[in-house]
């Protein structure tokens with residue numbers, strides 16, 4: 001199933017539908033609006049930006065990715081922190097280390113703010129770290145470059161690696177994911193997910209060269225997947241607490257899952273995949289022995305299924321829970337939870353269901369499907385969810401145990417009580433209207449969180 005299926009490839013070249021702008025306009029009034037610091041909010045907002053990444057219902061137009069012009073308000077590097085000391089970007093409020101209120105109570109009182117971290121990036125879609133103790137963060141630019149930034153947000157001129165010549169970028173395509181091997185400091189191995197020049201999926205390993213940067217000539221290809229549409233490509237990569245590589249794969253694209261891949265356990269589209277990254281015999285990767293379909297019933301790489309476009313997912317550092325944000329079709333954006341200890345093989349419902357409801361059919365069979373722990377309608381707040389992280393950093397105790405996520409179209413950020421979500425329905429709280437095209441969240445090695453705007457800026461997330 002890893003080989004091209006020689007299906008005709010649809011080429012989506014469409015203008016951004018006016019409907020996206022309408023759908024993304026969102027509520028005009030926000031009772032919970034919290035000011036973004038340092039003028040980070042862009043009054044023009046995402047509703048006029050045109051880009052759709054990753055789209056909810058409409059394939060995105062190629063070449064619409066921003067380079068910063070849509071969100072100019074963060075200004076020049078002079079506005080950036082000039083020191084790696086925490087105080088340079090806002091001193092965390094000292095607070096008692098013991099007996100803090102439960103997450104639900106802190107969430108109700110939380111004031112979330114963004115502080116400028118880095119600017120001038122070219123369509124950034126992710127930020128992460130290498131686990132090397134350096135404080136360096138790695139920023140993925142959609143066109144195919146990985147940039148490094150020091151702890152004070154200074155972006156190095158020379159990319160860590162430039163893969164742009166082998167990548168098709170624009171719309172939902174490009175360099176989409178990056179994950180460092182858990183033993184990267186020793187072995188220099190890292191992994192990327194990109195759409196190649198044909199628009200097909202490639203998950204590959206690279207290694208650093210003698211100069212300490214990624215070596216473009218070191219590519220070792222792991223998974224190739226022939227795609228049939230430009231949208232719904234997933235893209236997130238992350239090593240789980242089990243040391244295996246988890247891979248987000250969208251349903252292939254189009255609209256409404258035309259090939260019914262989400263529920264088809266014999267194709268890799270519409271899934272979370274899980275592999276061991278070392279070669280196993282003739283296969284360039286291994287299959288974890290406890291993957292749910294190793295003995296039949298589906299492709300052995302599959303971990304969870306029934307997903308539409310799980311653009312971003314993350315693991316809770318403390319609980320090891322897997323949080324998946326699945327971009328919806330025309331109605332719902334959803335947050336899915338795969339609790340630690342629960343075996344793989346969960347079915348999150350697409351395209352039988354979208355969010356908590358049946359999709360298209362007036363009624364449907366929800367038996368055996370894992371419903372989202374949270375969702376929002378497009379009328380409530382956007383058109384394309386960008387999943388975030390459960391905060392486990394040290395600087396902002398008010399954020400401890402709160403899962404943050406946002407919407408690309410509306411720029412809204414929500415939070416929910418992560419522990420509570422594992423026990424039953426929780427009520428997310430709208431925390432901030434950023435005015436940014438939120439392409440992703442990310443974390444540094446110490447667990448501090450960042451918000452990535454496709455417009456070219458990255459912000460630190462703070463909570464008081």
Ligand SMILES: [Ca+2]
Nearest residue numbers: 229231252253
């Ligand atoms: Ca696709």
